[in-house]
Amino acid sequence: MEENRILSILQENYDSDIIHIEFLRNSGGTTYIVNGKEQKYVLKIAGKAFLDTIRKSVDMMCYLAGYKFPVPTIIKTKSGLTILEISEEGQERLFILYEYIEGKEPNLCVCGESVGDIVGQLHKLLFAYNGELVKRDYSFFVERYINILRRKNYPQADVYAALGAKLWERVKDCPVGICHGDLHRGNLLETAEGRIYLLDFDTACLAPRMFDVMVMCDMTDYFALQNDDIQTTKAVYKSFLSGYTRNIALEEMELTAFNDWVAIRHFQLQATIVEMFGIDCIDNHFIDRQLNWLESWIKLSCLEL
Known part of the structure; x- marks a missing residue:
């Protein structure tokens, strides 16, 4: 048009x-x-x-x-x-x-606590929301990507499958609530006055609320894992929780599931990218690198965040 x-x-x-x-x-x-x-x-x-x-x-x-x-x-x-x-x-x-709101993406290293407070308010308000939403579970977060790898005849698909099953077993009992569904920093807007807005609710869903928390606090590079990024993630997560828990009390299983959700995010996001751009948008070399990333994350992040 x-x-x-x-x-x-x-x-x-x-x-x-x-x-x-x-x-x-x-x-x-x-x-x-x-x-x-x-x-x-x-x-x-x-x-x-x-x-x-x-x-x-x-x-x-x-x-x-x-x-x-x-x-x-x-x-x-x-x-x-x-x-x-x-x-x-x-x-x-x-x-x-x-x-139209004039603003920029906020720096979570500076305003993590404020963002945590806003996300906590969001989750708390959504307790009473009665709109019908899709529920996201193992099939969405993990299994989609395994099926894609098998369709590609990727030789280490079973390694991914075993890792995905292990990760899901550790997070499957996390409490489910209404989530934004794509709560990365690009969907935040901070005005010159310091007011922070949330954008783009197109992927709102029923899912473990720690998924929203993790997506916001994960400061790692998707392609190259660096120890400095892990330390930044730890600092942002700690700051975020100080604001979030004013509104929502998290269970111990949720707090300790953060590392697992970071890894699961790679299954979920990669499947979504392939669904958008086609199965040939990734090759075995890329998939190998992602597997190395996941294995490195599991080793380097074993310290409780």
Whole structure:
């Protein structure tokens, strides 16, 4: 869809004085910066196939906003819709307009405690959320990747399978709750005033809450494990917990599962990448390096974080 047509649709359906849009990125849809005479907005356009995901994401953000939790405000259409459905050129598209928030990715080495407090507030607020969400378990976190390795006839697939089973056995009893699902630092935005916002709830799910905690606190390089990164991870995790536990009390099994979740993340994330880009986006050399990373992590991180 041409930008002039997108601009026309926005002007027809929203009260805001929108005068210009500019392309930002393609990622799970197309995102634009929208300029009004006095305000800026963010527009996300996605295909009809994403309707269920987007509805759940928008519903959760509206729920959190009702408690004044720091998420971007969703701008409603003139008729009060949070999601605008447009059918043109034989295609159906979804428009979601958000407030624009000026900010940057926060430095967790500096504000880990504050981020922990916000994530703890998030998990606590979501106790009462009753929206329907997918549940993530062994099949999502570990088994998907094992199946991919076997489809590729990777020679050490059984080594991965044994490691994945061992890791899951150690975390399987961690309490499950509603999670953000992709709580990496890129989904945080810190304003000049120091207010931190959470973004992108498209992957919200039912999962062990330590998964969210781990994704936020893991400061290791995905491709090259360094001891300095392990020490940074330990420091960030400690700082994060000092804020998080003001809101959520963690069980001992959760606290000690952190290292295992870091390793499991590599199974989960690699499977997701392959599902997005195709089975040939990784080769045996890359898979070997990832196995070396995991084995090194298990040895180097044996000290309790």
